[in-house]
Amino acid sequence: MKKIALSFWQLKPVQWIRRIRGFKIVYTPLIAIVLFTIVMGIIMGTLQLQEKGQQEAALFRELSFAKQRIQLRFANNTDVLQSLGRDYVSGGESIKSKENFIIQAENLLQSNHEIAQIVWIDKVGQRQWRIPLDNLRTGWFNKNVNAETINQGLRKTLELSTSTGRPAFSQFMTLEVPSDEVISKEIRNVFWQTVPQISGNEINGMVAVLYTTQGLLEMIPGELKGQYRFTLITDNERILAISSDKNIPRRAFSNQTSLDIGVLSPNLSLRIDTYPPATNLTFRMLIGVVLGLSAFVIWSLWSVLKQMQVRQEAEANLRAETNFRSAMENSTPVGIRAHDMNKVITYVNPAFCEMTGWSAEELIGMSPPFAFWPEGEKNELTEKMDKALKIALSQRRKIGIEGSILHRDGSIIQTRTFIAPLVDEKGQQTGWVTSLIDISEPKKIREELAASQERFVAVLEGLDAAVSVVSNENGELLFTNRFYRERFGNTAKGHFELAGSDINENIMQSLSEGSSDKTAEGASLSSPYQETESEEIQLLDEASGISKWYEVRRRFVPWVDGHLAQLLIATDITPRVEADDLARQQEERMQFTSRLTTMGEMASSLAHELNQPLAAISNYCMGVAKRLQGHLDPALQKDILPALEKASDQAHRAGTIIQRIKGFVKRSEPQRKSSDITGIINDAVGLVEIEAHRHRLSINAEVAENLPAVDLDPVLILQVLVNLLKNSLDSMREVYPLSSRWSAPPVQISADLETSTFPAMLRIQVRDTGAGIPESVIERMFEPFFSTKSDGMGMGLNICRSVIESHQGRLWATNLMDAEHTKISGCTFTILLPLESPGSKDSV
Structure with a gap:
């Protein structure tokens, strides 16, 4: 195996030479194809650019020719008009000279389609006559929508000619002509030219000519308009006239030039656009031949390339077959080593070298116990290896054992080793092959999962x-x-x-x-x-x-x-349910207590307020009795009647106060009914106004007009408004001392519609300019039994919120800031109530 590894390294330069040779063989046809395509593209592009240059040059020549035709026509027209004017002036405006002038003007009008009308203006600026008088083409000039535009343009042009003494042109005028008219295209855009007749330093008259912009294009020869499209445009790209409505191709050539038709002429440009040229059969045949030859050459080179690829494919398959085994061994993360029959290591792959930290040269030739085994486990691992080798030899199958490897840096790697016999091509065993898998991470994961399971069970148990x-x-x-x-x-x-x-x-x-x-019917598996x-x-x-x-x-x-x-x-949740029941009972008790407390306060205010009107009634009655004693003078009636009226008013006021207090303290079950919120607010103000006057404060009510009736419990809502108004008065008393309360702003109570929500809701706001509510209090102010008053029970605002929420509404408070947003300058309580009654009628 060592000799095989050395020969592999010796063959590397040869393989590189083969790669370079293969690169030349494979990519030479490709390079030839690319170069041939580039050259042909350059040739075709050059021909295209040459043709484009020729077309642009021809376009410029035709545009210059058309410009010269238009300028020459205007110069000739100006000379003819000056000649006609001189003859007319020199003839003394006689009938014969006038007839000659008209005949020559009509001839000029017939031979020049761009002229729509010729007018003679005398030296005092009055129109003497015009040609033609009236026809289908000029009849639109006298329409009300167009006459003013044409006359105004003529006046400005006359003024310009008079001041300069030269022929002048007006700005372009657009006439109102129906689009279905035949002549609408011809006379839609027009302009004036005035030619003054000067004798000495005096203007004896002017010839005014009305030109049509569409007629200017008639000066261009018809053969040019058949090949190109001409357009008259202004500086702001406004189109005045166009020779043809036929669309031009997207890649058409275009050019434009400025038309200087006179010294005092408006800015006007002439643009020319090309139509698709006639088919150039010779040029296209040449392109077709070139493209055909190019395709044939490319196909030939491509055939050569495919043949070379087939040849190289056979060589690549042979190299791939020989390199496949070594590539698999070198790229696998499994450590592989081979042993001979004496257990000596004869081969290791790179993965095994990474596991141990030893190089292949150091590992090859080792025999057990190996140096990469942990010191305390060498005997145990040797016994395991001997036992596994015996079983693999007798049963001819692979055996797996667990062990560990000591890395060269001192770290321990947990492994599982599989041992199998190494058999050559003759079927004879020449050694052993062992493959090692790093199981450190899976083993660690299993331990962590077990610990996690224990923690999870401990959490559930707790x-x-x-x-x-x-x-x-x-x-x-x-x-x-x-x-x-x-x-x-x-x-x-x-x-x-x-x-x-x-x-x-x-x-x-x-x-x-x-x-x-x-699940079988196709329902979602996640639904159960x-x-x-x-x-x-x-x-x-x-x-x-x-x-x-x-x-x-x-x-x-x-x-x-x-x-x-x-x-x-x-x-x-037994404690929570019991607490909710207890809170509900306490809330019911506190509502009754709040009613009793409010009734006591109202009774005190009633007794205090009734003293004054009753005393006034007594005094007025006593005064009347004294005046009547022994005095029957009718003049005394003037004094007696006012006194009696005042006594009646005071008695009525006392009765009203008693009626409101009686309605408020009357004990009844909560019941919804359609109510007018204006009346409820007035009753609340009337009840609290007594206490407000006693403390030298005032209340101002602002109710929007045409508010709809609301389905609610008027007694409960009245109780809420009275409580909020009293809280606002208490806040005002803290800020304003008794001596300065005359200047204190009133407590504001308003009612309108809140339209920012859908559906709209009734909004009631109680606003004061008192000390406001601290941030620490505003978060808890609606909690039961929470109060900032020394004698308060802490149930007023809680009951108010309960009443509003029973009506499916909302109640909240916000502080008002001063102009600098640095200090609290008051507080606003806002109530939102639905306009429509909910399905169920809740009660508090």
């Missing part, structure tokens, strides 16, 4: 919840934790009671069959494993005779044997 697993086939209890065993024992009876039904073996079997049917929602189950504890409440969750899980099992987790 849970304060019952965990149980029951087989889905026979109802057998598969797993329980400590909490389950303490409460329900070691049977599945507690599991079935917590599951909420009497599940026996037949029911579990039907569940399993139903799951299999769903979905977790059910939690249920609250009440069970009687047989040991103590006390009912217990459990929160139960169930799901089906695949068990370790592959079958379905039901997992159940039950948590004892």
Whole structure:
């Protein structure tokens, strides 16, 4: 084996020579194909560029020719118009000169299709006559939508000619012409040219000519327009006229130039685009011949290449066959070593060298006990190897043993070694082959899994919840934790009671069959494993005779044997249920207590407020009696009547206050009804306004118009609003001393619609400018029995939130900040109530 390895290294240069020779043989035809394709591409590209250059040169010549034709036509027209004007002026505007002028103008109009109208303007700027008077083409110029545009353009052009004394042009004007008209294309875009007739330093008149942009293209010969498309455009790429509506190809050539038709002419450009040229049969035949010859040459070179590849493929298969075994041995992560019949190492692969840290030269020739065996295990490993060799020799099969290898750096590698006889091509055994697999990582994983299993079981045993697993086939209890065993024992009876039904073996079997049917029908395999929602189950504890409440969750899980099992987790929630019942009872008691407290406060305010109107009534009555004693003068009626009216008002006010307090403290069961929120807010303000006036404070109510009626309990909502208003007044009393309360802003209560939610809700806000609510308090202010007042019971806001939530609404508080956002400047309580009544009517 050593000689074979040395000869392999000696053959490496030869293999490199073969690779270089194979590269020349294989890639020479490919290089020839690529070079030939590149050369032919350059030739074709050069011909194409040459043809493109010729087309662009011809395009430029034709564009220059068309430009010259247009410029020459405008120059001739200007000369003719100046000649006509001079003859007309020199003839003294006689009838004969006018007729001659009209005849010459009509001849000019007929021979120049670009001219739509000729007008003579006298020296005072008045139109004398125009040619033609009226026809199908010029009739649109007198339309209301076009006359103003044409006249305005003519006035500006006349002013320009008058100021410069030269022929001038107007800007381009677009006329309103229906698209279905035959002449719409010809007269849509027009412009004026004015030619002044100057005698000495005085302008004796002007000839104005109305040009059509489409007519300018008529100056271009028809044979050019048949080969090219001409377009008149402005500086901003606006198209004024086009010679043909036929589309040009995507790769058409284009060029444009500026048309200088006069000194004072507007900016106008002429663009030319090519149409597809006529088929050049000779050129295309040449291209076809070149492409055909190129394809033939490429096919010939490709055939040569394929023949060379077939020849090299045979050589590559031979090399691959000889290198396959060594490649497999060198690339495998399994360590391989060969021994002769005397157990001496004769071959090792690179993987074995990496396992031991020894080189192949150092390992070859070693005999047991090997140097890479751990020092304390050499005798044991020697005995294992001898025993395995005997068994492999007698039974002619591979034997596997576990052991370890000492790496050269001192680390230990756990291995599993397989020993098999090494047989030559004659069927005779010449030695042994051993393959070693590194099992350190799998062994470590197994140990970690065992430890993880122990930790997981310890966690389940420590849970304060019952965990149980029951087989889905026979109802057998598969797993329980400590909490389950303490409460329900070691049977599945507690599991079935917590599951909420009497599940026996037949029911579990039907569940399993139903799951299999769903799977067969194509249902999702994950559907049986979905977790059910939690249920609250009440069970009687047989040991103590006390009912217990459990929160139960169930799901089906695949068990370790592959079958379905039901997992159940039950948590004892008896203390929570009892606490909820106690809290509910306390809340009901506190609602009644809150009503009694509020009634006492209202009674105190009522007694205090009624003293003044009753005393006023008494005083007015006594004054009337004294005035009437011995005085029957009718003049005294003026004094008596106002006093009586005031007494009546005070009595009415006292009655109103008593009625509101009576309605508030009246004991009745909560009941929803369609109510007007405006009346409830007014009643709340009336009840609290008594206390506000006593403390020199005020309340301002703002209710939006046309609010819909809301289905609610008016007494409970009134109680909430009264409580919130009183809290706002208390906050204002803390900030404003008694002496400065006259300047304190009022407590604001408002009602409107909140449209940012869907559906819209009724919004009630109580806003004050008091001390606000600290952040530590605003988080707990709605908790029962939490209060910041020394004499408070801590149930007011809790009851308020309960009332609002029973109406499916929301109640919250937010602090108001000052302009600098550095200090709290008040607080806002917001109530949102649904406009529509919910299905169930809750009560507090």
